[in-house]
Amino acid sequence: MxxxxxxxxxxxxxxxxxxxxxxxxxxxxxxxxxxxxxxxxxxxxxxxxxxxxxxxxxxxxxxxxxxxxxxxxxxxxxxxxxxxxxxxxxxxxxxxxxxxxxxxxxxxxxxxxxxxxxxxxGGAGPELRPRGSEDEIGALALLCARDISGNAEIAGRPATGPEAGDRALHTLFAALDDLEQRLEGRQFVLGGAAPTAADVQLWVTLVQLDTVHRPHLDTVAARCVSHYPRLWDYARRLAALPAFGAHLDLAAVAAKYHARCPCPAGSPGTGKGQLG
Incomplete structure (x- = not known):
């Protein structure tokens, strides 16, 4: 250790x-x-x-x-x-x-x-890290952490300048565009018949985007985030599975946020997003 x-x-x-x-x-x-x-x-x-x-x-x-x-x-x-x-x-x-x-x-x-x-x-569940998928899982994790979550956070900061905010939004929407295309004809993001670690990572990232980051984006950007039908259908489909949805506690997200920050209009927990 x-x-x-x-x-x-x-x-x-x-x-x-x-x-x-x-x-x-x-x-x-x-x-x-x-x-x-x-x-x-x-x-x-x-x-x-x-x-x-x-x-x-x-x-x-x-x-x-x-x-x-x-x-x-x-x-x-x-x-x-x-x-x-x-x-x-x-x-x-x-x-x-x-x-x-x-x-x-x-x-x-x-x-x-x-x-x-x-x-x-191990366990009785699916193989979450299939042999040969390591690079794909790693690349998806980087895209989620850096291109989606990282840039959504930058774009939502009040102190972010216009140029930095525009760059962050450009990268964010490029990543969402890529995922929207990738999910065409696929049930899971790597294309297999069962969820993998990549699906867990992506779903949690979408939960954060919807519940924490989206309310801090400007009105146009927040509306654009919702215009990815395959991506949000995928997120809702996973949320309907007990292994995913049973752990989605929107009230806890709101409680944690409001314990740390004042509660302006549009902050987490005050509006309906793609996941409820």
């Missing part, structure tokens, strides 16, 4: 190995996930956990929508962080994968948690 530089983002990074020699290895009910319902990375883990049918193998504890500890963390996680790293520089934040045998945290690093859920724990 290691800590990354606090200057970037402090993460506790342990891994689940393949056997007892690794220290952490897959044992039913040894580990526990702590997830916050309004956190997009927690939502990605929750959907992955459900798709893999890990409910009996890896229990989940849901945290409050609004962090309740100093620095934006959770009081329930403080003992785990203190036992793992007494001088941990960040808040007691979710998500957390903990080890019940040691009372310590295995990992807070989302890409590792997602990978280990799929590869080490």
């Amino acid at each position: 290691s800590l990354t530089s606090p200057a970037v983002e402090s993460s506790i990074r342990g891994r689940i190995g393949c056997d007892a020699r690794s220290g952490h290895y897959a044992v039913p009910r040894r580990y526990r996930l702590y997830l916050a319902p309004a956190c997009p990375t927690c939502l990605e883990i929750a959907v992955t956990h459900s798709l893999l049918d890990l409910g009996d193998t890896l229990p989940v504890t849901l945290l409050p929508a609004v962090p309740d500890a100093p620095g934006g963390g959770y009081a329930a996680l403080l003992p785990l962080y203190e036992a793992t790293s007494h001088h941990y520089p960040g808040p007691a934040a979710a998500p957390v994968l903990s080890d019940g045998w040691t009372g310590r945290i295995v990992s807070t690093y989302v890409p590792d948690i997602l990978h280990d859920l799929s590869v080490r724990f």
